[in-house]
Every structure is written in C-alpha cells, then in structure tokens.
Amino acid sequence: xxxxxxxxxxxxxxxxxxxxxxxxxxxxxxxxxxxxxxxxxxxxxxxxxxxxxxxxxxxxxxxxxxxxxxxxxxxxxxxxxxxxxxxxxxxxxxxxxxxxxxxxxxxxxxxxxxxxxxxxxxxxxxxxxxxxxxxxxxxxxxxxxxxxxxxxxxxxxxxxxxxxxxxxxxxxxxxxxxxxxxxxxxxxxxxxxxxxxxxxxxxxxxxxxxxxxxxxxxxxxxxxxxxxxxxxxxxxxxxxxxxxxxxxxxxxxxxxxxxxxxxxxxxxxxxxxxxxxxxxxxxxxxxxxxx
Amino acid sequence: xxxxxxxxxxxxxxxxxxxxxxxxxxxxxxxxxxxxxxxxxxxxxxxxxxxxxxxxxxxxxxxxxxxxxxxxxxxxxxxxxxxxxxxxxxxxxxxxxxxxxxxxxxxxxxxxxxxxxxxxxxxxxxxxxxxxxxxxxxxxxxxxxxxxxxxxxxxxxxxxxxxxxxxxxxxxxxxxxxxxxxxxxxxxxxxxxxxxxxxxxxxxxxxxxxxxxxxxxxxxxxxxxxxxxxxxxxxxxxxxxxxxxxxxxxxxxxxxxxxxxxxxxxxxxxxxxxxxxxxxxxxxxxxxxxx
Numbered sequence: 196x197x198x199x200x201x202x203x204x205x206x207x208x209x210x211x212x213x214x215x216x217x218x219x220x221x222x223x224x225x226x227x228x229x230x231x232x233x234x235x236x237x238x239x240x241x242x243x244x245x246x247x248x249x250x251x252x253x254x255x256x257x258x259x260x261x262x263x264x265x266x267x268x269x270x271x272x273x274x275x276x277x278x279x280x281x282x283x284x285x286x287x288x289x290x291x292x293x294x295x296x297x298x299x300x301x302x303x304x305x306x307x308x309x310x311x312x313x314x315x316x317x318x319x320x321x322x323x324x325x326x327x328x329x330x331x332x333x334x335x336x337x338x339x340x341x342x343x344x345x346x347x348x349x350x351x352x353x354x355x356x357x358x359x360x361x362x363x364x365x366x367x368x369x370x371x372x373x374x375x376x377x378x379x380x381x382x383x384x385x386x387x388x389x390x391x392x393x394x395x396x397x398x399x400x401x402x403x404x405x406x407x408x409x410x411x412x413x414x415x416x417x418x419x420x421x422x423x424x425x426x427x428x429x430x431x432x433x434x435x436x437x438x439x440x441x442x443x444x445x446x447x448x449x450x451x452x453x454x455x456x457x458x459x460x461x462x463x464x465x466x467x468x469x470x471x472x473x474x475x476x477x478x479x480x481x482x483x484x485x486x
Numbered sequence: 487x488x489x490x491x492x493x494x495x496x497x498x499x500x501x502x503x504x505x506x507x508x509x510x511x512x513x514x515x516x517x518x519x520x521x522x523x524x525x526x527x528x529x530x531x532x533x534x535x536x537x538x539x540x541x542x543x544x545x546x547x548x549x550x551x552x553x554x555x556x557x558x559x560x561x562x563x564x565x566x567x568x569x570x571x572x573x574x575x576x577x578x579x580x581x582x583x584x585x586x587x588x589x590x591x592x593x594x595x596x597x598x599x600x601x602x603x604x605x606x607x608x609x610x611x612x613x614x615x616x617x618x619x620x621x622x623x624x625x626x627x628x629x630x631x632x633x634x635x636x637x638x639x640x641x642x643x644x645x646x647x648x649x650x651x652x653x654x655x656x657x658x659x660x661x662x663x664x665x666x667x668x669x670x671x672x673x674x675x676x677x678x679x680x681x682x683x684x685x686x687x688x689x690x691x692x693x694x695x696x697x698x699x700x701x702x703x704x705x706x707x708x709x710x711x712x713x714x715x716x717x718x719x720x721x722x723x724x725x726x727x728x729x730x731x732x733x734x735x736x737x738x739x740x741x742x743x744x745x746x747x748x749x750x751x752x753x754x755x756x757x758x759x760x761x762x763x764x765x766x767x768x769x770x771x772x773x774x775x776x777x
Contacts, residue, residue: 221518221539225506248512266693269770402557402721428719428727428770430693435726436719470768477765479560479719479757 237319272467275301278393285359291347293364294320296334348374363396402434425475528610563758566592569684576650582638584655585611587625639665654687693725716766
C-alpha cells in the first residue's frame with residue numbers, strides 16, 4: 196500500500212491510533228494520534244514525537260508528555276516569569292533540564308537577560324526538539340544561549356560562575372532526573388546563586404504525588420530562607436495541577452514582586468500575567484496541609 | 487462462574503475494564519474500573535455509577551463524569567462558598583441541577599443558611615446518588631432542604647419566592663440542560679433574586695469550550711451589573727480547568743468579599759479558602775482574551 200492511501204485511510208477516519216499516559220496504571224490521559232513523527236532511544240530514554248488531533252505535535256519522553264503545540268505556553272511561562280519579576284534585575288539564568296528550549300524562549304523575551312546557560316543531559320532531546328518544534332529551534336539559535344550536554348547535578352557542583360536565576364525544568368524523579376530532587380543538588384544550586392538570586396524547581400503534581408512535595412519542602416525549607424510553592428494548570432500533565440517551588444534567601448515572591456514593571460513591560464504571554472503571578476501562590480487547602 | 491471467582495480474577499489483575507470520557511472524540515481521560523455498580527436509563531439520560539481504582543466511586547451522566555469520591559470537594563466548594571462569602575448575609579439558596587446534593591452539602595455548613603431549595607429535572611439522579619454516595623444522602627436528609635423534580639428553567643419562570651443566592655449546577659449545554667445557558671433563563675433568575683443577591687453558574691471549560699464562555703458572558707454582562715468569571719481545577723472534568731460566572735447587581739466578589747468572616751468561621755474545606763476565593767478570579771491571559 197502506498198503512503199498516499201495510508202493518508203487517505205487516516206482522513207476517512209478509519210485510522211484509530213491512541214497514545215495514553217497512565218498514572219499508577221489506573222487513570223490517565225488518552226490522545227488520538229494522527230502520525231508518529233519520530234520514535235527513538237537516546238542513551239538515557241525513549242523519545243517520541245507524535246502528531247495528535249487535539250494537541251498538535253507532542254514531545255513524549257519515557258512515555259510521558261513533556262510539551263505539546265496546544266498547551267506549551269503554561270509551563271515555560273510559569274517557570275520563567277515568576278522568578279524573573281520577583282528578582283530585582285536578573286541578567287543571567289541557568290536552566291537545568293528544559294531541553295525543549297521553551298523556558299529559554301521565555302527568558303529571551305526579557306532584554307535585560309544577557310546570558311542563559313542550559314544544561315541538559317540528553318543531546319538527542321534538544322536535537323529532536325529543534326527538528327520538530329520551531330520555537331525550540333529559535334530559542335537555541337539565540338547568541339545569548341549557551342548549551343551544555345551534561346548531568347545537571349554534576350554541572351552545578353563543579354561550576355564557578357554564578358547566576359541570578361536557576362530553574363530546574365527536569366523530568367519526573369526517576370533516573371536520570373531523580374538527582375534533581377536531592378538535597379545535595381539543592382545546596383549546590385544555592386552555592387552558585389548570586390546575592391538576591393532565586394531558585395525555582397518543578398515539583399510534580401500535588402494531587403498524584405503528595406509525597407514528593409512533602410519531601411522536597413523539608414529539604415528546601417532548611418536550605419533557603421524562603422521556600423514557597425506555587426501552582427499552575429497544565430492540561431497534559433498528570434492531574435493537570437502542577438507545582439513549583441520558589442526559593443530564595445532574600446526575595447519574597449509576593450512582597451518583592453515588581454508588579455508595576457510586570458504590567459508596563461507587556462511581554463507577550465498566554466497564561467502568565469501580574470494577577471496570575473500573585474494568584475498562583477494561593478494554595479488549595481489540601482495542598483497547604485501537605486507542607 | 488460464581489461471583490467469588492469474578493472477584494478473584496479482578497484481584498489478580500486479569501480484569502482490565504476501562505471507561506473513557508472523550509472531548510470531540512480526540513482526547514480524554516481514561517479510568518480503570520473495578521466494577522460497574524449501576525447502569526440505567528432515566529427519562530432524560532443514561533446514568534452509570536462506576537467503582538474506579540484511582541477515583542473511587544463515580545457518577546457518570548450521559549457518559550460524562552459528574553462526581554467522584556476522590557475529587558468531589560472542588561466543584562461544590564467553589565460553586566457554594568464563593569457566593570456565600572461575597573454575600574452580606576445569605577439565608578436562602580436555590581440550586582438548579584446539582585442532583586448529587588454536594589453543593590447543598592456545602593451550603594449546609596453555614597448555620598445562617600435557613601433554607602435550600604433544589605430543583606433537578608431527573609429524580610433518578612437524586613435516587614442513585616442517595617443510594618451510592620453517603621454525602622448525597624446526608625444532604626438530602628436535612629430538614630432545611632426542599633427538593634423539587636422539575637425543569638429548572640420552568641421553575642424559575644413561575645416562582646414567586648425569592649432567594650439570596652441562586653446557583654446553576656447543571657450539566658453541559660446539551661438537552662435537557664441547554665436551557666440553563668439561555669438568556670431568558672438568566673433574566674428569570676435575576677427576577678427571583680433578593681436585593682443584594684448573587685447568581686452563579688458553571689460555564690464549562692475555557693480551554694475546550696471557549697465559545698460557550700464568549701456567548702454566555704455577552705448575555706450575562708447585559709443582564710447583571712457585575713458578571714465576572716472565576717476558575718477552579720477539577721481533575722475529572724474535561725481539560726481540568728473549569729469556569730464559573732459570578733453575577734450580581736450589587737455585590738462585587740472581591741470588593742465585597744468578607745475575608746474576616748471567611749477566616750473566622752473556619753468551615754471545613756479541602757479546596758476553598760480565603761486566599762483561593764480571591765485567587766480564583768485571577769484569569770490566565772488566554773481566558774481574559776475570550777471575554
């Protein structure tokens with residue numbers, strides 16, 4: 196059968212291919228797939244790029260959705276702009292993980308950011324993102340961006356350079372990304388923060404992974420003077436309620452939030468805005484009770 | 487085969503029954519089901535009660551999840567307590583739809599509420615909820631609660647009694663619940679609100695159903711002096727981001743929010759709290775742009 200007739204079958208609706216991401220094997224999201232654009236195995240993980248009906252192109256690592264065309268604005272905006280507008284004037288950012296380049300792309304919206312270093316362990320993730328996602332390609336083409344293919348935990352241990360903002364845009368706490376949830380890693384990150392610096396890490400779903408949140412805050416609360424969770428809605432992530440940890444020794448995310456600057460700069464966003472900045476730190480009672 | 491061996495197969499993990507709720511046939515949530523506790527057809531719709539692994543018991547109407555044991559706190563808390571604490575001193579509430587009784591249960595947490603009238607078109611929904619969900623049974627047993635089995639739109643048209651709070655806890659805008667999204671219904675609700683009254687309606691997912699939101703706010707914005715959307719995260723609802731419309735001629739949900747009373751009364755909730763009240767009116771940019 197020729198490729199032309201394969202396409203025809205798909206258009207006629209005979210083609211029913213579904214991809215599901217399950218939580219504990221008991222519940223999950225399921226997506227109707229037009230076509231598998233890429234499937235491969237890097238040194239570290241399985242990598243798939245799917246073209247889906249409702250969410251467009253999707254990057255799937257080890258069977259978990261990382262980004263999709265339709266909802267790729269929420270996570271990168273919330274991990275980048277929240278620390279940016281709580282900082283007194285950030286000029287440099289270190290991104291651990293984040294091989295899709297979308298968080299880098301959000302930092303690049305701020306002309307005051309002069310330098311972004313990104314450290315992802317898996318070169319193939321960056322390659323495939325550049326190949327299939329135009330926004331990733333644009334981010335990695337910017338001369339302000341320096342890419343390292345390395346273990347993020349090793350990188351921060353050995354680095355002399357300091358940063359104004361460090362974000363951990365890593366995968367779930369399973370190898371190779373599990374070290375990004377360890378106390379030693381958090382301490383090393385603090386060591387290479389400039390005075391007035393801010394550290395932000397993704398911390399999983401408070402609904403499906405309450406234990407991760409409990410554990411990580413015990414450690415972060417001892418390392419940083421300020422360690423506060425904030426949340427965002429991400430429809431393709433398990434339970435769709437996602438949490439981040441905002442940590443700093445000097446900058447409070449609400450008291451030091453520069454609302455006027457945030458309003459006046461009018462960067463283009465689809466989720467983040469000055470009201471959302473503050474609102475994302477208001478926690479549902481069941482999350483409050485975890486911490 | 488005896489029922490005992492059926493149960494055995496289930497425990498051994500041989501039993502793989504999945505229920506999925508799809509959006510546009512292209513994406514959805516999928517749940518592993520232990521057992522179907524009830525399946526039937528009322529005069530108005532198909533009714534199922536499922537026992538699922540991750541979410542416990544679930545009420546499913548016309549194939550859409552309405553409530554589950556695990557996440558049944560978010561929706562009823564957010565549709566009841568937001569108007570309650572924005573009101574100067576509500577004593578009566580009218581619930582249109584809401585046959586699960588959970589919103590009624592939230593109003594009953596406030597001793598100042600003396601009377602709750604609930605109007606659901608489908609008696610069988612209430613019957614089945616009382617049979618399978620203990621919280622529903624408790625709500626409907628309270629002497630403050632008066633139940634009518636009637637068309638909500640007809641009920642408000644012919645009613646003389648007035649209410650301090652009216653909430654529309656109806657299903658999606660397809661028959662029989664589609665009339666609850668019509669302008670005439672909203673106008674009739676306003677007619678039977680006491681002075682200082684508040685009207686709240688669920689208004690679907692802003693991510694999957696932006697057209698519903700656009701349309702409903704055109705009408706609500708002309709009928710009420712104040713018509714403001716607020717959002718909540720509900721993991722079993724399509725996209726997990728849900729919206730509600732807060733409407734009143736005199737009460738602003740933030741300026742007239744009685745934060746001190748909310749904090750001092752300490753009602754037991756798992757999602758709603760004073761910070762969430764305010765934060766739920768902060769809208770992601772893509773929702774702002776709809777309205």
